[in-house]
Amino acid sequence: MSEDAIIKKFMYVNRKSPYGTIYALESLEVVLITAAFDQDVSLTFTDDGVYQLMKDQKTDGIGMKNFSSTYAALGDYEIKKIFVDKESLDERGLSLSDLQELVWEDEDEDYAEKSSINLVSRADLSKIMNEQDIVMSF
Amino acid sequence: MKLGILINEGPYQHQASDTALQYVKAAIQKGHEIYRVFFYNDGVNNATRLATPPQDDRNITKEWSALAKNHNIDLVVCVAAAQRRGILDKGEAERNGKDSDNIEEGFRISGLGQLVEAGIQSDRLITFGD
Numbered sequence: 001m002s003e004d005a006i007i008k009k010f011m012y013v014n015r016k017s018p019y020g021t022i023y024a025l026e027s028l029e030v031v032l033i034t035a036a037f038d039q040d041v042s043l044t045f046t047d048d049g050v051y052q053l054m055k056d057q058k059t060d061g062i063g064m065k066n067f068s069s070t071y072a073a074l075g076d077y078e079i080k081k082i083f084v085d086k087e088s089l090d091e092r093g094l095s096l097s098d099l100q101e102l103v104w105e106d107e108d109e110d111y112a113e114k115s116s117i118n119l120v121s122r123a124d125l126s127k128i129m130n131e132q133d134i135v136m137s138f
Numbered sequence: 139m140k141l142g143i144l145i146n147e148g149p150y151q152h153q154a155s156d157t158a159l160q161y162v163k164a165a166i167q168k169g170h171e172i173y174r175v176f177f178y179n180d181g182v183n184n185a186t187r188l189a190t191p192p193q194d195d196r197n198i199t200k201e202w203s204a205l206a207k208n209h210n211i212d213l214v215v216c217v218a219a220a221q222r223r224g225i226l227d228k229g230e231a232e233r234n235g236k237d238s239d240n241i242e243e244g245f246r247i248s249g250l251g252q253l254v255e256a257g258i259q260s261d262r263l264i265t266f267g268d
Contacts, residue, residue, distance in 0.1 A: 006258050026179055029218060033250040037258070134257045136144065136265060138179075 008133040009040045014049035015137060019064050024052045027138035028070055035077035042081035042132075043074070044125060050088045053099040053117075068100065075104035075116055082116045085125055141165055142256035143175040146267030148183035149198040150191065154266040155184050159201055161264065166209055174212045174256040175202075177245075179267065182220045185213070187242035199242050206244035213245045214252045 012031050018024040034041050045053055052071070059066040074082070082102055089095060096119060103113040120128070129135055143162060147154035162172055177184055184199055191197050206213050215225060221234070227247050231239040241247065257263045 008258055010254075010257060022179065026219060030178070030250050030253060034254045034257075037251065037254045039254065039258070134263050136257075136263070137267070138146075 007038065007040055009042070009131065010034050010134045010136070011042045011044060011129060011132040013044045013046065013129075013135060013137040014052055015047040017048040017051040018054075018057070018068065019059065019062060020048075023138040024049070025067055027136075028067065030136065030138075031074070031079065032070075032077060035074075035079055041077075041079050042083065042128075043079065044083045044085065044129075046085035046088050046122075046125070048088075048092075050084060050092065050094060050099075053084070053102075054094075055098065055100045071100060071102060074102060078104070080104035080114070080116045081118070083118050083120050083125060083128060085122060086119050087122050089119075139261045140171045140173050140259065142173050142253075142260035142263040144253065144256075144263060144265045144267070145175065145177050145181040145184065146179040146265065148180035149189070151180075152268065154268070155181065155198050155202075156196075158264075158266040159198065159205070161266070162205065162211070172209070172211050173260045174214055174252065175206075176253040176256055177213070177215045178219055178250075178253065180223070181267070182215045182223055182225045185215045185220070185225050185242055185245040186240045188240045203242050203244040211244075215241070215245050215247045216253070217247050217249055220247055 012027055014027055016023045057066055057068040102116040104116050105111040106114050143158055145155055145158050149155045189199055202213060205211060226236055226239045227241040228239045230247055
């Protein structure tokens with residue numbers, strides 16, 4: 001790939017609940033493609049976007065495809081920076097234990113599984129966003 | 139400056155595409171380069187030539203098409219998002235066994251890699267969406 005020389009910091013900001021609109025699913029599609037371009041990818045989940053990571057999702061009743069297992073594969077795509085907005089969880093009466101565990105394998109430590117999820121305040125999130133080259137919001 | 143443009147909403151329902159059009163025109167006037175305009179989510183609906191808005195209203199698709207022709211702008215529609223929503227060029231229509239295509243002149247259908255590439259190659263990527 002001719003773009004190999006340039007590595008930019010891409011952040012995807014997920015703000016919507018998973019099935020009410022298509023944004024969550026189509027955001028995930030861009031995320032996976034960006035990883036294939038060997039870019040520095042991170043994800044943020046904020047506002048209703050935190051619902052995307054809820055564990056034990058069941059979609060039979062609404063006739064839609066349950067794509068929540070895809071998030072668990074992000075580690076295999078070398079996506080290991082996942083930021084969850086703490087205030088958004090608090091506002092919804094949620095905590096980290098309501099979310100899926102997302103991990104990546106550290107090659108340098110005998111493939112030890114490490115958590116990809118970082119619980120961050122909005123103030124910290126704003127700093128992290130400022131460090132990005134590209135922010136795409138879905 | 140080299141600019142990449144991402145449009146995530148369809149025409150008329152949402153102002154995103156109108157605003158992007160005005161933005162791109164202004165950027166060109168100021169001497170900036172538009173590296174690519176990428177249509178994603180319902181934004182792919184901007185590419186259908188079959189839309190027939192009332193005659194006293196703007197035709198957003200035609201405006202994009204004219205702008206692309208006059209300034210040689212690359213208008214790319216995401217293939218996966220387009221297939222979901224029935225936006226097809228001739229090749230896609232044939233491949234999927236559909237009886238017609240509907241893409242406007244000046245638009246082309248391609249993959250999401252074109253969006254990532256626009257992010258990598260442009261100085262700024264500007265999103266128009268909800």
